[in-house]
């Protein structure tokens with residue numbers, strides 16, 4: 001059996017018997033005015049962060065969500081798109097599609113504004129999406145891509161890139177890990193399917209996105225996720241896993257490389273009113289400006305003693321210019 005088949009088995013089981021502890025998100029289940037999340041959707045929250053951000057969702061976006069789980073985030077996306085077929089949900093596991101279909105009926109009963117027809121559920125594989133080229137404004141996946149091995153991850157990201165409109169965005173949440181993991185952990189199909197042993201360091205995760213062509217990357221959140229300890233897992237050392245929320249935007253790739261925003265800012269505190277770096281950035285005196293890592297390194301390379309460059313906060317929330 002391949003690890004992809006094991007993954008299907010794990011999520012078939014999780015669809016038939018909801019497992020509250022399967023994934024572990026520290027995010028509160030957020031609700032908005034008029035938005036109620038049915039209990040069963042909360043119990044089937046198998047994500048590790050949130051991919052729903054109001055600022056991505058202006059102008060009735062066409063949304064694609066891959067790996068539907070219990071349907072909670074598709075309901076949250078529908079809150080913003082509110083149109084027939086406005087959210088396409090794709091999953092490879094029949095039982096998960098069936099469970100989410102049932103959960104949308106429950107959501108209909110609890111939310112006046114919601115209709116099940118707002119979500120168009122399709123059977124399909126992340127590596128071969130049943131979706132047209134350049135047709136999606138916002139694509140999302142939560143806690144699925146970390147399961148994929150390198151070649152499959154590349155295909156899955158290429159598929160998301162293919163279906164997005166120019167300047168469309170791929171919004172994701174996945175576990176990441178900065179420590180090396182041994183081969184026993186890496187090759188344990190069940191641990192991989194459970195989102196515990198496939199995660200990459202943030203740098204490699206970002207590279208997988210930019211290699212496919214996404215010109216802008218935003219790291220929006222980074223938080224503790226899990227511990228793999230020697231008593232319970234095949235490891236000699238304690239392994240700390242985090243989860244991140246990331247947006248990859250289908251902007252053209254800049255000639256000097258991608259803009260990766262990790263939450264750095266520059267503050268000019270020199271004698272003039274502002275500093276113009278002659279590279280598109282005006283730094284007003286004593287006003288932080290969000291910058292990508294490439295600009296941070298260019299500004300540092302100027303060797304000036306009147307620019308402060310902050311560390312990455314991994315909490316980028318817009319406002320950067322590049």
Ligand SMILES: C[S@@+](CC[C@H](N)C(=O)[O-])C[C@H]1O[C@@H](n2cnc3c(N)ncnc32)[C@H](O)[C@@H]1O
Pocket residue numbers: 007008011012023044045046047048066067068069070071073090091092093096124125126127141142143144195
């Ligand atoms: C960890 S769960 C996450 C579910 C949901 N995103 C959430 O946050 O609750 C992974 C989901 O991906 C689905 N899945 C697994 N392999 C897949 C594949 N190759 N293509 C599409 N969906 C897949 C599973 O059925 C399951 O719904």
